Amino acid sequence: MKYLDEFRDSELARSLLAEIREMTTRPWALMEVCGGQTHSIIRNGLDQLLPEKIELIHGPGCPVCVTPLALIDQALAIASRENVIFCSFGDMLRVPGSEKDLFRVKSEGGDVRVVYSPLDAVQLARQNPGREVVFFGIGFETTAPANAMAVKLAKQLGLKNFSMLVSHVLVPPAIAAIMTSPGNRVQAFLAAGHVCSVMGYWQYPPVAERYRVPIVITGFEPLDLLDGIRRTVAQLEAGKHFVENAYERAVTEVGNVAAQRVLAEVFEETDRAWRGIGVIPLSGWRLRPEYRAFDAAHRFDVSGIRTEESRDCHAGEVLQGRMKPNECPSFGTKCTPRKPLGATMVSSEGACAAYYNYGRFVALAATR
Amino acid sequence: MCLAIPGQVKNIFEADGIRMGRVNFGGIVKDVCLAYLPDITVGDYTIVHVGFAISRVDEEAAHRTLESFRELGLLDEEFGVESYEAATQQEDEAGNEVPR
Ligand code: SF4
Numbered sequence: 454m455k456y457l458d459e460f461r462d463s464e465l466a467r468s469l470l471a472e473i474r475e476m477t478t479r480p481w482a483l484m485e486v487c488g489g490q491t492h493s494i495i496r497n498g499l500d501q502l503l504p505e506k507i508e509l510i511h512g513p514g515c516p517v518c519v520t521p522l523a524l525i526d527q528a529l530a531i532a533s534r535e536n537v538i539f540c541s542f543g544d545m546l547r548v549p550g551s552e553k554d555l556f557r558v559k560s561e562g563g564d565v566r567v568v569y570s571p572l573d574a575v576q577l578a579r580q581n582p583g584r585e586v587v588f589f590g591i592g593f594e595t596t597a598p599a600n601a602m603a604v605k606l607a608k609q610l611g612l613k614n615f616s617m618l619v620s621h622v623l624v625p626p627a628i629a630a631i632m633t634s635p636g637n638r639v640q641a642f643l644a645a646g647h648v649c650s651v652m653g654y655w656q657y658p659p660v661a662e663r664y665r666v667p668i669v670i671t672g673f674e675p676l677d678l679l680d681g682i683r684r685t686v687a688q689l690e691a692g693k694h695f696v697e698n699a700y701e702r703a704v705t706e707v708g709n710v711a712a713q714r715v716l717a718e719v720f721e722e723t724d725r726a727w728r729g730i731g732v733i734p735l736s737g738w739r740l741r742p743e744y745r746a747f748d749a750a751h752r753f754d755v756s757g758i759r760t761e762e763s764r765d766c767h768a769g770e771v772l773q774g775r776m777k778p779n780e781c782p783s784f785g786t787k788c789t790p791r792k793p794l795g796a797t798m799v800s801s802e803g804a805c806a807a808y809y810n811y812g813r814f815v816a817l818a819a820t821r
Numbered sequence: 822m823c824l825a826i827p828g829q830v831k832n833i834f835e836a837d838g839i840r841m842g843r844v845n846f847g848g849i850v851k852d853v854c855l856a857y858l859p860d861i862t863v864g865d866y867t868i869v870h871v872g873f874a875i876s877r878v879d880e881e882a883a884h885r886t887l888e889s890f891r892e893l894g895l896l897d898e899e900f901g902v903e904s905y906e907a908a909t910q911q912e913d914e915a916g917n918e919v920p921r
Binding site for chain 2: 571592712
Protein backbone atom coordinates (compact mmCIF):
# COMPACT_ATOMS: atom_id res chain seq x y z
CA MET A 454 0.00 0.00 0.00
CA LYS A 455 1.55 3.20 -1.22
CA TYR A 456 0.28 5.37 1.58
CA LEU A 457 1.56 3.10 4.32
CA ASP A 458 5.03 2.92 2.80
CA GLU A 459 5.11 6.64 2.37
CA PHE A 460 4.10 7.10 5.95
CA ARG A 461 6.70 4.70 7.29
CA ASP A 462 9.40 6.33 5.21
CA SER A 463 8.28 9.80 6.01
CA GLU A 464 10.95 12.02 7.46
CA LEU A 465 8.46 13.43 9.92
CA ALA A 466 7.24 10.06 11.19
CA ARG A 467 10.80 8.93 11.71
CA SER A 468 11.83 12.02 13.59
CA LEU A 469 8.69 11.88 15.78
CA LEU A 470 9.42 8.25 16.59
CA ALA A 471 13.04 9.02 17.34
CA GLU A 472 12.00 11.83 19.63
CA ILE A 473 9.56 9.58 21.49
CA ARG A 474 12.19 6.88 21.82
CA GLU A 475 14.73 9.32 23.16
CA MET A 476 12.53 10.82 25.85
CA THR A 477 11.02 7.55 27.12
CA THR A 478 12.76 6.38 30.28
CA ARG A 479 9.98 4.43 31.96
CA PRO A 480 7.00 2.28 30.93
CA TRP A 481 3.86 4.30 30.26
CA ALA A 482 0.30 3.23 29.48
CA LEU A 483 -1.65 5.62 27.26
CA MET A 484 -5.26 5.23 26.27
CA GLU A 485 -6.52 6.41 22.90
CA VAL A 486 -10.16 7.14 23.57
CA CYS A 487 -11.57 6.98 20.07
CA GLY A 488 -12.16 3.85 18.01
CA GLY A 489 -11.16 5.71 14.85
CA GLN A 490 -7.77 6.25 16.46
CA THR A 491 -7.52 2.57 17.43
CA HIS A 492 -8.25 1.66 13.83
CA SER A 493 -5.55 3.98 12.52
CA ILE A 494 -3.00 2.82 15.12
CA ILE A 495 -3.44 -0.87 14.29
CA ARG A 496 -3.76 -0.31 10.55
CA ASN A 497 -0.49 1.58 10.46
CA GLY A 498 1.23 -0.59 13.02
CA LEU A 499 2.02 2.40 15.24
CA ASP A 500 1.89 0.24 18.36
CA GLN A 501 4.72 -1.85 16.91
CA LEU A 502 6.81 1.13 15.83
CA LEU A 503 6.73 2.75 19.25
CA PRO A 504 9.30 1.93 21.94
CA GLU A 505 8.35 -1.19 23.90
CA LYS A 506 7.92 0.88 27.04
CA ILE A 507 4.92 2.66 25.55
CA GLU A 508 1.72 0.68 25.73
CA LEU A 509 -1.40 1.84 23.94
CA ILE A 510 -4.61 0.77 25.65
CA HIS A 511 -7.61 0.88 23.36
CA GLY A 512 -10.42 2.87 24.86
CA PRO A 513 -14.20 2.63 24.79
CA GLY A 514 -14.67 5.30 22.09
CA CYS A 515 -16.47 3.13 19.60
CA PRO A 516 -20.18 3.95 19.78
CA VAL A 517 -21.14 0.72 18.08
CA CYS A 518 -19.22 -1.20 20.74
CA VAL A 519 -20.62 0.47 23.84
CA THR A 520 -24.29 0.71 22.88
CA PRO A 521 -25.91 -1.44 25.59
CA LEU A 522 -27.29 -4.82 24.70
CA ALA A 523 -30.72 -3.88 26.06
CA LEU A 524 -30.89 -1.07 23.52
CA ILE A 525 -29.81 -3.31 20.65
CA ASP A 526 -32.58 -5.71 21.66
CA GLN A 527 -35.05 -2.82 21.73
CA ALA A 528 -33.91 -1.81 18.27
CA LEU A 529 -34.37 -5.36 17.02
CA ALA A 530 -37.87 -5.51 18.51
CA ILE A 531 -38.88 -2.20 16.93
CA ALA A 532 -37.30 -3.06 13.57
CA SER A 533 -39.24 -6.33 13.47
CA ARG A 534 -42.58 -4.56 13.64
CA GLU A 535 -44.94 -4.65 10.72
CA ASN A 536 -45.26 -0.98 9.87
CA VAL A 537 -41.78 0.25 10.77
CA ILE A 538 -38.96 1.48 8.56
CA PHE A 539 -35.90 1.17 10.77
CA CYS A 540 -32.97 3.39 9.76
CA SER A 541 -29.45 3.03 11.02
CA PHE A 542 -25.82 3.71 10.23
CA GLY A 543 -24.34 0.69 8.43
CA ASP A 544 -22.07 -0.40 11.29
CA MET A 545 -25.01 -1.29 13.51
CA LEU A 546 -26.35 -4.03 11.24
CA ARG A 547 -24.11 -6.80 12.48
CA VAL A 548 -24.01 -5.86 16.16
CA PRO A 549 -25.21 -8.96 17.98
CA GLY A 550 -28.29 -8.65 20.16
CA SER A 551 -29.27 -11.39 22.58
CA GLU A 552 -30.59 -13.56 19.76
CA LYS A 553 -29.94 -11.92 16.42
CA ASP A 554 -28.80 -8.75 14.69
CA LEU A 555 -30.47 -6.13 12.47
CA PHE A 556 -29.15 -7.88 9.41
CA ARG A 557 -31.11 -10.99 10.40
CA VAL A 558 -34.23 -8.91 11.00
CA LYS A 559 -33.81 -7.54 7.49
CA SER A 560 -33.42 -10.98 5.96
CA GLU A 561 -36.53 -12.08 7.82
CA GLY A 562 -38.48 -9.36 6.03
CA GLY A 563 -38.02 -6.37 8.34
CA ASP A 564 -37.64 -3.01 6.60
CA VAL A 565 -34.16 -2.06 7.81
CA ARG A 566 -32.38 0.66 5.87
CA VAL A 567 -28.88 2.03 6.01
CA VAL A 568 -28.71 5.81 5.80
CA TYR A 569 -25.75 8.14 5.50
CA SER A 570 -27.23 10.97 7.55
CA PRO A 571 -30.08 11.15 10.08
CA LEU A 572 -31.66 13.78 7.82
CA ASP A 573 -32.19 11.00 5.26
CA ALA A 574 -34.39 9.26 7.81
CA VAL A 575 -36.45 12.44 8.24
CA GLN A 576 -36.97 12.54 4.46
CA LEU A 577 -38.07 8.90 4.52
CA ALA A 578 -40.65 9.77 7.16
CA ARG A 579 -41.97 12.51 4.91
CA GLN A 580 -42.17 10.24 1.90
CA ASN A 581 -43.89 7.46 3.84
CA PRO A 582 -46.59 9.17 5.90
CA GLY A 583 -48.42 5.88 6.46
CA ARG A 584 -45.43 4.23 8.10
CA GLU A 585 -43.39 4.68 11.28
CA VAL A 586 -39.81 5.71 10.58
CA VAL A 587 -37.40 5.06 13.44
CA PHE A 588 -33.78 6.18 13.46
CA PHE A 589 -31.17 4.50 15.65
CA GLY A 590 -29.52 7.55 17.18
CA ILE A 591 -26.28 6.35 18.65
CA GLY A 592 -22.87 7.96 18.90
CA PHE A 593 -20.56 10.24 20.83
CA GLU A 594 -20.58 14.03 20.91
CA THR A 595 -19.44 14.08 17.27
CA THR A 596 -22.64 12.48 15.99
CA ALA A 597 -25.06 14.05 18.46
CA PRO A 598 -25.46 17.40 16.64
CA ALA A 599 -26.64 15.60 13.51
CA ASN A 600 -29.17 13.56 15.46
CA ALA A 601 -30.32 16.62 17.40
CA MET A 602 -30.95 18.50 14.16
CA ALA A 603 -32.95 15.60 12.72
CA VAL A 604 -35.28 15.57 15.73
CA LYS A 605 -35.57 19.36 15.68
CA LEU A 606 -36.45 19.31 12.00
CA ALA A 607 -39.01 16.54 12.45
CA LYS A 608 -40.69 18.65 15.12
CA GLN A 609 -40.65 21.76 12.95
CA LEU A 610 -42.16 19.80 10.08
CA GLY A 611 -44.81 18.43 12.41
CA LEU A 612 -43.97 14.84 11.50
CA LYS A 613 -46.01 12.37 13.50
CA ASN A 614 -44.32 9.25 12.16
CA PHE A 615 -40.66 9.95 12.95
CA SER A 616 -38.92 8.90 16.13
CA MET A 617 -35.42 8.16 17.36
CA LEU A 618 -34.05 5.45 19.60
CA VAL A 619 -31.41 7.48 21.39
CA SER A 620 -28.28 6.19 23.07
CA HIS A 621 -25.77 8.99 23.12
CA VAL A 622 -22.63 8.70 25.19
CA LEU A 623 -20.11 11.27 26.36
CA VAL A 624 -16.32 11.17 26.63
CA PRO A 625 -15.45 13.15 29.81
CA PRO A 626 -17.54 10.96 32.19
CA ALA A 627 -16.00 7.87 30.57
CA ILE A 628 -12.51 9.20 31.28
CA ALA A 629 -13.49 9.76 34.90
CA ALA A 630 -14.95 6.25 35.12
CA ILE A 631 -11.77 4.70 33.75
CA MET A 632 -9.57 6.66 36.14
CA THR A 633 -11.61 5.52 39.14
CA SER A 634 -12.09 1.91 38.09
CA PRO A 635 -10.29 -0.63 40.27
CA GLY A 636 -7.02 -1.80 38.80
CA ASN A 637 -6.87 1.05 36.29
CA ARG A 638 -3.54 1.21 34.45
CA VAL A 639 -4.19 4.21 32.22
CA GLN A 640 -1.80 7.09 32.91
CA ALA A 641 -2.70 9.48 30.12
CA PHE A 642 -5.33 10.05 27.45
CA LEU A 643 -5.26 10.86 23.78
CA ALA A 644 -8.63 12.61 23.59
CA ALA A 645 -10.78 12.17 20.51
CA GLY A 646 -10.22 14.95 17.98
CA HIS A 647 -13.64 15.17 16.39
CA VAL A 648 -15.50 14.97 19.68
CA CYS A 649 -13.56 18.11 20.56
CA SER A 650 -14.31 19.71 17.18
CA VAL A 651 -17.90 19.81 18.41
CA MET A 652 -17.49 20.24 22.18
CA GLY A 653 -14.19 22.10 22.37
CA TYR A 654 -11.90 21.14 25.21
CA TRP A 655 -12.98 23.47 27.99
CA GLN A 656 -14.50 20.46 29.77
CA TYR A 657 -11.17 18.71 30.19
CA PRO A 658 -8.91 20.81 32.48
CA PRO A 659 -10.91 19.91 35.63
CA VAL A 660 -10.65 16.23 34.65
CA ALA A 661 -6.89 16.45 34.07
CA GLU A 662 -6.50 18.27 37.38
CA ARG A 663 -8.71 15.98 39.42
CA TYR A 664 -7.10 12.74 38.26
CA ARG A 665 -3.65 14.22 37.67
CA VAL A 666 -3.69 12.83 34.16
CA PRO A 667 -2.36 14.35 30.92
CA ILE A 668 -5.04 14.77 28.23
CA VAL A 669 -3.89 15.53 24.71
CA ILE A 670 -6.47 16.24 21.99
CA THR A 671 -5.30 14.13 19.08
CA GLY A 672 -6.27 13.63 15.43
CA PHE A 673 -6.62 10.43 13.44
CA GLU A 674 -3.87 10.28 10.89
CA PRO A 675 -0.66 8.45 11.78
CA LEU A 676 1.36 11.66 12.09
CA ASP A 677 -1.34 13.24 14.25
CA LEU A 678 -1.26 10.22 16.51
CA LEU A 679 2.52 10.21 16.79
CA ASP A 680 2.47 13.88 17.62
CA GLY A 681 -0.22 13.30 20.27
CA ILE A 682 1.78 10.45 21.75
CA ARG A 683 4.97 12.51 21.75
CA ARG A 684 3.33 15.35 23.68
CA THR A 685 1.70 12.92 26.10
CA VAL A 686 4.95 11.13 26.87
CA ALA A 687 6.71 14.47 27.32
CA GLN A 688 4.15 15.41 29.97
CA LEU A 689 4.40 12.05 31.70
CA GLU A 690 8.18 12.14 31.77
CA ALA A 691 8.09 15.66 33.19
CA GLY A 692 5.48 14.73 35.80
CA LYS A 693 2.99 17.20 34.34
CA HIS A 694 -0.72 16.82 33.72
CA PHE A 695 -2.50 19.39 31.64
CA VAL A 696 -4.71 19.63 28.59
CA GLU A 697 -2.96 20.13 25.29
CA ASN A 698 -4.36 20.52 21.80
CA ALA A 699 -2.41 18.53 19.20
CA TYR A 700 -5.21 18.81 16.63
CA GLU A 701 -5.34 22.55 16.19
CA ARG A 702 -6.38 22.45 12.56
CA ALA A 703 -9.84 21.12 13.48
CA VAL A 704 -10.30 21.89 17.19
CA THR A 705 -10.69 25.11 19.17
CA GLU A 706 -11.12 25.49 22.89
CA VAL A 707 -14.75 26.60 22.64
CA GLY A 708 -15.67 24.08 19.95
CA ASN A 709 -18.68 24.49 17.70
CA VAL A 710 -20.95 26.86 19.58
CA ALA A 711 -23.86 26.61 17.14
CA ALA A 712 -23.87 22.82 17.55
CA GLN A 713 -23.62 23.03 21.34
CA ARG A 714 -26.65 25.33 21.39
CA VAL A 715 -28.85 22.87 19.49
CA LEU A 716 -27.53 19.98 21.59
CA ALA A 717 -28.61 21.77 24.76
CA GLU A 718 -32.01 22.48 23.25
CA VAL A 719 -32.75 18.88 22.27
CA PHE A 720 -30.84 16.69 24.74
CA GLU A 721 -30.37 16.49 28.49
CA GLU A 722 -27.84 14.53 30.52
CA THR A 723 -28.70 11.10 31.81
CA ASP A 724 -27.04 8.04 33.33
CA ARG A 725 -26.08 5.55 30.64
CA ALA A 726 -25.20 1.90 30.63
CA TRP A 727 -22.11 1.19 28.51
CA ARG A 728 -21.93 -2.26 27.03
CA GLY A 729 -19.26 -4.28 28.80
CA ILE A 730 -18.59 -1.52 31.32
CA GLY A 731 -21.82 -0.84 33.18
CA VAL A 732 -23.67 2.30 34.18
CA ILE A 733 -21.66 5.52 34.26
CA PRO A 734 -23.45 8.42 35.98
CA LEU A 735 -24.44 11.32 33.71
CA SER A 736 -22.50 9.82 30.83
CA GLY A 737 -25.07 10.22 28.10
CA TRP A 738 -27.77 12.31 26.52
CA ARG A 739 -31.45 11.59 26.09
CA LEU A 740 -34.20 13.64 24.46
CA ARG A 741 -35.61 16.43 26.59
CA PRO A 742 -39.25 16.08 27.73
CA GLU A 743 -40.32 18.57 25.01
CA TYR A 744 -39.19 16.03 22.46
CA ARG A 745 -40.71 12.98 24.12
CA ALA A 746 -43.10 12.45 21.20
CA PHE A 747 -40.02 11.69 19.10
CA ASP A 748 -38.53 9.20 21.53
CA ALA A 749 -38.89 5.71 20.04
CA ALA A 750 -38.42 4.07 23.45
CA HIS A 751 -41.44 6.06 24.61
CA ARG A 752 -43.54 5.52 21.49
CA PHE A 753 -43.07 1.78 21.22
CA ASP A 754 -43.55 -0.55 24.13
CA VAL A 755 -40.13 -2.08 24.54
CA SER A 756 -40.38 -3.14 28.13
CA GLY A 757 -40.03 -6.75 29.20
CA ILE A 758 -37.10 -7.55 26.93
CA ARG A 759 -34.74 -10.08 28.48
CA THR A 760 -31.14 -9.63 27.46
CA GLU A 761 -28.43 -12.23 27.44
CA GLU A 762 -24.78 -11.43 26.76
CA SER A 763 -22.58 -14.12 25.25
CA ARG A 764 -20.57 -15.79 27.98
CA ASP A 765 -17.57 -16.29 25.70
CA CYS A 766 -17.12 -12.59 25.01
CA HIS A 767 -14.64 -10.48 26.97
CA ALA A 768 -15.43 -7.18 25.28
CA GLY A 769 -15.87 -5.52 28.67
CA GLU A 770 -12.27 -6.25 29.59
CA VAL A 771 -11.08 -5.21 26.15
CA LEU A 772 -12.98 -1.91 26.39
CA GLN A 773 -11.45 -1.15 29.76
CA GLY A 774 -7.96 -2.03 28.63
CA ARG A 775 -7.62 -5.10 30.85
CA MET A 776 -7.27 -7.44 27.92
CA LYS A 777 -5.96 -7.10 24.37
CA PRO A 778 -8.37 -8.51 21.76
CA ASN A 779 -6.03 -11.32 20.76
CA GLU A 780 -5.84 -12.45 24.37
CA CYS A 781 -9.53 -13.35 24.27
CA PRO A 782 -9.94 -17.14 23.89
CA SER A 783 -12.70 -16.66 21.29
CA PHE A 784 -10.73 -14.20 19.15
CA GLY A 785 -10.42 -15.38 15.54
CA THR A 786 -11.93 -18.76 16.35
CA LYS A 787 -15.44 -18.58 17.73
CA CYS A 788 -15.51 -14.85 17.06
CA THR A 789 -14.79 -13.23 13.68
CA PRO A 790 -16.21 -10.15 11.92
CA ARG A 791 -18.52 -12.48 10.03
CA LYS A 792 -19.80 -14.19 13.17
CA PRO A 793 -19.09 -11.68 15.90
CA LEU A 794 -19.81 -12.60 19.50
CA GLY A 795 -19.31 -9.07 20.71
CA ALA A 796 -19.81 -5.60 19.28
CA THR A 797 -16.07 -4.85 19.38
CA MET A 798 -15.67 -7.39 16.57
CA VAL A 799 -18.24 -5.65 14.36
CA SER A 800 -17.39 -2.10 13.59
CA SER A 801 -14.10 -1.27 11.92
CA GLU A 802 -13.58 1.01 14.92
CA GLY A 803 -13.89 -1.84 17.39
CA ALA A 804 -10.59 -3.02 18.84
CA CYS A 805 -11.29 -6.71 18.17
CA ALA A 806 -12.18 -6.06 14.52
CA ALA A 807 -9.08 -3.88 14.06
CA TYR A 808 -6.87 -6.66 15.43
CA TYR A 809 -8.58 -9.22 13.23
CA ASN A 810 -8.56 -7.18 10.04
CA TYR A 811 -4.90 -6.32 10.33
CA GLY A 812 -3.75 -9.79 11.24
CA ARG A 813 -2.83 -9.30 14.91
CA PHE A 814 -3.43 -12.90 15.80
CA VAL A 815 -0.58 -13.33 18.22
CA ALA A 816 -0.63 -11.61 21.56
CA LEU A 817 2.10 -8.97 21.69
CA ALA A 818 3.19 -10.08 25.12
CA ALA A 819 4.05 -13.50 23.76
CA THR A 820 6.27 -12.10 21.03
CA ARG A 821 8.23 -9.83 23.31
CA MET B 822 -19.09 5.73 11.38
CA CYS B 823 -16.93 8.04 13.44
CA LEU B 824 -15.02 9.13 10.40
CA ALA B 825 -15.17 12.79 9.50
CA ILE B 826 -14.15 13.65 5.98
CA PRO B 827 -12.93 16.98 4.64
CA GLY B 828 -14.55 18.49 1.59
CA GLN B 829 -15.00 21.78 -0.25
CA VAL B 830 -18.27 23.73 -0.22
CA LYS B 831 -19.46 24.14 -3.82
CA ASN B 832 -22.71 26.00 -3.28
CA ILE B 833 -25.07 26.90 -0.48
CA PHE B 834 -28.86 26.64 -0.43
CA GLU B 835 -31.72 26.34 1.99
CA ALA B 836 -34.01 23.36 2.51
CA ASP B 837 -36.83 23.34 5.07
CA GLY B 838 -35.29 26.45 6.58
CA ILE B 839 -31.96 24.70 7.15
CA ARG B 840 -28.69 25.89 5.67
CA MET B 841 -27.39 23.19 3.34
CA GLY B 842 -24.60 22.95 0.81
CA ARG B 843 -23.16 20.73 -1.87
CA VAL B 844 -19.77 19.53 -0.74
CA ASN B 845 -17.14 17.90 -2.92
CA PHE B 846 -15.09 15.15 -1.27
CA GLY B 847 -12.36 14.59 -3.82
CA GLY B 848 -14.88 13.86 -6.59
CA ILE B 849 -17.79 12.49 -4.58
CA VAL B 850 -20.40 15.22 -4.17
CA LYS B 851 -22.98 15.16 -1.36
CA ASP B 852 -25.59 17.44 0.14
CA VAL B 853 -24.42 18.41 3.58
CA CYS B 854 -26.02 20.35 6.42
CA LEU B 855 -24.12 23.61 7.07
CA ALA B 856 -26.32 24.83 9.92
CA TYR B 857 -23.50 24.42 12.44
CA LEU B 858 -21.06 26.54 10.45
CA PRO B 859 -23.09 29.70 9.84
CA ASP B 860 -20.06 31.63 8.55
CA ILE B 861 -18.78 29.12 6.05
CA THR B 862 -18.84 30.26 2.42
CA VAL B 863 -18.45 28.76 -1.03
CA GLY B 864 -14.88 27.58 -1.60
CA ASP B 865 -14.16 26.92 2.09
CA TYR B 866 -13.15 23.51 3.36
CA THR B 867 -14.95 21.72 6.15
CA ILE B 868 -14.87 18.41 8.01
CA VAL B 869 -18.11 16.49 7.54
CA HIS B 870 -19.50 13.79 9.79
CA VAL B 871 -22.72 11.87 8.99
CA GLY B 872 -23.86 14.60 6.63
CA PHE B 873 -23.05 17.55 8.89
CA ALA B 874 -20.23 20.06 8.60
CA ILE B 875 -18.73 20.23 12.09
CA SER B 876 -15.60 22.30 11.71
CA ARG B 877 -13.62 24.36 9.29
CA VAL B 878 -10.26 23.16 8.05
CA ASP B 879 -7.65 24.70 5.77
CA GLU B 880 -7.24 23.64 2.18
CA GLU B 881 -3.86 22.01 2.48
CA ALA B 882 -4.85 19.87 5.46
CA ALA B 883 -8.08 18.91 3.71
CA HIS B 884 -6.23 17.68 0.63
CA ARG B 885 -3.73 15.72 2.65
CA THR B 886 -6.43 14.00 4.69
CA LEU B 887 -8.55 13.23 1.61
CA GLU B 888 -5.57 11.72 -0.15
CA SER B 889 -4.74 9.43 2.75
CA PHE B 890 -8.40 8.41 3.18
CA ARG B 891 -8.57 7.57 -0.49
CA GLU B 892 -5.47 5.41 -0.29
CA LEU B 893 -6.94 3.58 2.67
CA GLY B 894 -10.25 3.00 0.89
CA LEU B 895 -12.08 4.89 3.61
CA LEU B 896 -13.96 7.16 1.21
CA ASP B 897 -15.86 4.26 -0.35
CA GLU B 898 -16.51 2.87 3.07
CA GLU B 899 -18.03 6.09 4.33
CA PHE B 900 -20.43 7.01 1.56
CA GLY B 901 -23.82 5.42 1.06
CA VAL B 902 -24.42 1.81 0.13
CA GLU B 903 -20.76 0.93 0.16
CA SER B 904 -20.69 0.75 3.93
CA TYR B 905 -23.68 -1.56 3.83
CA GLU B 906 -22.03 -3.76 1.25
CA ALA B 907 -18.81 -3.79 3.19
CA ALA B 908 -20.79 -4.98 6.20
CA THR B 909 -22.37 -7.79 4.25
CA GLN B 910 -19.86 -8.87 1.62
CA GLN B 911 -16.79 -10.30 3.15
CA GLU B 912 -16.40 -13.45 1.15
CA ASP B 913 -14.22 -14.13 -1.87
CA GLU B 914 -15.46 -16.21 -4.81
CA ALA B 915 -14.74 -19.49 -3.08
CA GLY B 916 -16.90 -18.35 -0.18
CA ASN B 917 -13.99 -17.94 2.19
CA GLU B 918 -13.98 -15.18 4.65
CA VAL B 919 -11.81 -12.24 3.70
CA PRO B 920 -10.47 -10.12 6.51
CA ARG B 921 -11.14 -6.53 5.60
S1 SF4 C 1 -12.70 -11.28 20.27
FE1 SF4 C 1 -14.92 -11.47 20.10
S2 SF4 C 1 -15.51 -12.66 21.89
FE2 SF4 C 1 -13.44 -11.87 22.30
S3 SF4 C 1 -13.77 -9.90 23.33
FE3 SF4 C 1 -13.60 -9.44 21.16
S4 SF4 C 1 -15.73 -9.43 20.46
FE4 SF4 C 1 -15.75 -10.49 22.43
